[in-house]
Amino acid sequence: MTLGKRAFFLIFPVVLTGYLLAALSVYIAQGHSVLALERARLSQQLDHIAALFRNEVSQSRSFLYSLLEGNAIRLFVSEADETYRNNALGLRLQQSIRSLSDDPKKFISFAILNPDLTPGYYFENSDDPFAEIGSAQFELARRLAGGSQLRDWTYLHDNQARPLIVYSEFIDPVTFSRPLPSAKKSALQVQVAVEPTQFLGMQRKLQDEYKTTIGFDAAPQQSLPDDLAASVRLAPSLFATLTVPPSHNAADMQQLKLLLSLGALAMSLVSVGLMIILIRRFITNPISALDRQVTAVMSGEHDGITETGAAGEIGRLTGNIKQLHDQSQRALHLVQHASWTDTLTGISNRGHFNTLAADVVHKVTTNGGHCSLLFIDIDNFKFVNDKYGHEVGDELLKMLALRIEGAVGEIVMRRSLPQVVFARLSGDEFAVLVQSVSGDGAIREMCAVILALFSGGFEVRGKHYPVTASIGVAICPTDATNLAELISNADAAMYQAKTNGKNRSSRFSRALQDKRDRIRHIQEELRLVDPDEQFHLVYMPIVDTRGRVTGCEALLRWVSPTLGNITPDEFVPIAESTGQFTKIDWWVINRAMSDHQHLKALFGPETVLAINISSAELHSKSIGDYFSDCLDRHGLDARTIEIELTETYAVKLGDQLHRNIEALREKGFRISIDDFGAGYTSVQQIIEYTADTIKLDRALVETLANEESLPALKAMVALCHAQRMSVIGEGIDSHEKLALLTAAGCDHFQGYLISRPLALPDLSIWALKRAAEMAGHDADHAVVNGGRRRAGTSNLL
Secondary structure (H helix, E strand, O other): OOHHHHHHHHHHHHHHHHHHHHHHHHHHHHHHHHHHHHHHHHHHHHHHHHHHHHHHHHHHHHHHHHHHHOOHHHHHHHOOOHHHHHHHHHHHHHHHHHHOOOOOOOOEEEEEEOOOOOEEEEEEOOOOOOOOOOHHHHHHHHHHHHOOOOEEEEEEOOOOOOOEEEEEEEEOOOOOOOOOHHHHHHOEEEEEEEOOHHHHHHHHHHHHHHOOOEEEEOOOOOOOOOOEEEEEEEEOOEEEEEEEOHHHOHHHHHHHHHHHHHHHHHHOOOOHHHHHHHHHHHHHHHHHHHHHHHHHHHHOOOOOOOOOOOOHHHHHHHHHHHHHHHHHHHHHHHHHHHHHEOOOOOOEOHHHHHHHHHHHHHHHHHHOOOEEEEEEEEEOHHHHHHHHOHHHHHHHHHHHHHHHHHHHHHHHHHHOOOOOEEEEEEOOEEEEEEEOOOOOOHHHHHHHHHHHOOOOOEEEOOEEEOOEEEEEEEEEOOOOOOHHHHHHHHHHHHHHHHHOOOOEEEEOOHHHHHHHHHHHHHHHHHHHOOHHHHEEEEEEEEEEOOOOEEEEEEEEEEEEOOOEEEOHHHHHHHHHHOOOHHHHHHHHHHHHHHHHHHHHHHHOOOOEEEEEOOHHHHHOOHHHHHHHHHHHHHOOOHHHEEEEEEHHHHHOOOHHHHHHHHHHHHOOOEEEEEEEOOOOOOHHHHHHOOOOEEEEOHHHHHHHOOOOOHHHHHHHHHHHHHOOOEEEEOOOOOHHHHHHHHHHOOOEEOOOOOOOOEOHHHHHHHHHHHHHHHHHOOOOOOEEOOEEOOOOOHHHO
C-alpha cells in the first residue's frame, strides 16, 4: 500500500465524516427553512382567506345597515294593513334587497323576526320561491333572543346546510334604533345571511392543494414544532386551522436528503477549506439574504422581494417566494378592483360611485363650487332585452357605457374639467357626476352628446335597436346638499323627462319639487283617509240604441279636507303604486252594491252596475271572495254586476290573472274591458280577451268617429261581436259621434251628450226628466236645443 493510498485511507474517513456532519447540519437547517417558508406561505394563504372572510362580513354588515337606513323596513314594520304590507311593501322590500346586491345570483337572505321569534318577513335570493328561514338561523335567533347581545354576527358552517355569514341586530319597532337592554324582549330581530362565495372558493382551493380540510374552532389548535400547520383568526372567537399531512412534504425532503448525500460523497474529495468557502458562498449567504428580504417585507420596509440570481434550490426557493408574494399582491388588488367594478361594463359600480361621489359632494359643499349629476335611464331597454335576448341587452349596455365614457371624456378633456365619476347604478341606469362652473354650458353639451348617441336608435354590431335615453339633471348645492338628495332629485328629473316623451333631458326644478310634494301629500292622505267621510260615488248612465238606460258606471270622487278635490286621474295611479288601492276598491264595491237597489228602482231590475277596480287587485283571489260576500250581503244577482278592467290588464294577462278572471265569470259576474284602444291593442289581443263587454276609449272614438274611418270602426265592432262581446262607445259628446257609432253597430253609448256623472239624488231627477221627455216627444222628430235631431240618434236622447 502506497503512502498516497494510506493518506487517502487516513484522511478520507475524516473528511467524509466532517462533510457528512456538515451535510447533516445543512439538511437540518434546510429542512427547517423549508418548513418555515411553507409555514409562511400557508400563513399568507390563510391571511388571504381571512381577508376574504372579513370582507364578506363587512359586506353583510353594510347590507343590513343600508336596509335599516332606508325606508323600506320602516314602512313594512309600521304598516298596519297586513295585505298592503305583504303585497306592496313586501315587494318593495324585495326590490331594495336586490338593488343592494352587486351579484344578482349571489345567495342573500333577509329575515325580520317578531319578539316571539315568529317570522314577520323572510326573503332569500335563491331559486326556491317557497324558501323559509333555515333551522340553523332560527336556532341562532333563539339563542340571541335569550342572551344579552343587541348585535351579533355568526358564521354558520354546518356540513348539512349552506355555509352562511349571518349578521343579526335587534331594533326597536317604533324608533328603528338599537333598543335598550331592558326593552330587548319587545324588539324586532333582523337577520341578513350571505353566502361567502369567494371565501368558500379559496377554502376549497386550499383543501384541494394540501389534501386536507380546514377546521373551524373557538381557539387556535396547538401543533407540534415539526408540524406544518397554521391558524388564523377570523373573528374574536372563531379560528381557521389547516394542518398539512406529513406526506405532503415527504417527497421534497427525500429529494433533499439524496442530493446532500451525493454532495457529501463528491465533496469529500475536496479540501475542508474549499468546502467551507462553497458552503458560505452558495448556502449560508443566499439564505441569509433571503431571510433579510422576507423580514423586511413582513415588517413593511419593502414592497417586494428581489431575486438574488443564485442557482440551485436556493435560487428556486427565492423565486418561488417572490412569485408567491407577487400572486398574493395581485389577488389583493383584484379583490379590491372587483368590489368596485361593474362586472358587465367594467366601469364603477354603485358602491364605488357612492364612495367617490360622496367625497365630491362633501368637497363642493365645504369648499364651494358646483357639481352636477346626470341620471341616465335607457328607454325601451326591457323591450330590447325581452325581444332580442339578454346577450344583445348585455352587449348594448357594454357598448353604451363605452360610448358615453368616450363622449363625456372628450368634453372633459377639451374643457379641462376635473375627472368625472361615471358608474352603472343598476340595470339600465347610469350616472355621471361632473364638476364644472355653473352656467358654462358643459352639462347642456354632455346631455346633447349623450342623446345624440341614440339618434335613429342605438347601433350594436351593425344593427339599430329602438332605444333612447332619458336624462335627469340635478345640481349641488343648488338642488341638493347631500348625495342621497342629489340622486333622488336627479332621478325625479329623469322621470319627468320620461313623462315628457322620453329621449330628452330634464333639469330638476321647483315645480318638479312641488309636484313631488303633492304626490307625497296625496300618499299621506291616502294612508289616513276615511272613505266614508271623504269619498263619494257618482253614476254615469249607459244607454242602448233605443235610448233605454241599461246600466250605470260607478265613478269614485274624493274631496280631501286639506287638498280639496283630487281627480281620479291624479290619485288612482298613486294609490296603485303605493298599494293603497285595496281598501279603496273594497269601499267602492260595497258602496256601489248598496246603491244598486236605488239604480234598479230608477231604471229597472235588469240595470247593470259597472264597477271599476284596479288591475293590481286581480293578482289576489281575495277580490273575488269579497265580490261574492258583498253580493250576498246586498241580495244582488251577479249577472247585473259588471267588473270593469283597464285595457292594460289584458296586455299583461298571465296565467294567474286569467284564472282569477275566469273564477269571477264562473260566479256569474260580467267582465268589461275599459279604455279599449288607449294602449297597445292588437287583433290577437282582441281575440284572446276574456270579457263580455268592450268599452271603446274616448280617444279612439275621437280618432275614428268620422266618415273616412267608418269602415275601420265597423270592422272593429264586427270583430268584437264575432267574439260575442257587446260594444260600448265612450266619450259621446256630439250628435255626429253618436250617429257614426250607431252606424258602426255599437250596442251601447256613454258620454256627456247623454249625461255627465251624477250623484244619486241628481241621477233621480235626471231619470224623471228623461222619462218625461221620452214620453212627451216623438222618437223621430224630437227637438234638442231648438234644433231637429239627426235620424237614427233622436231615440237615444
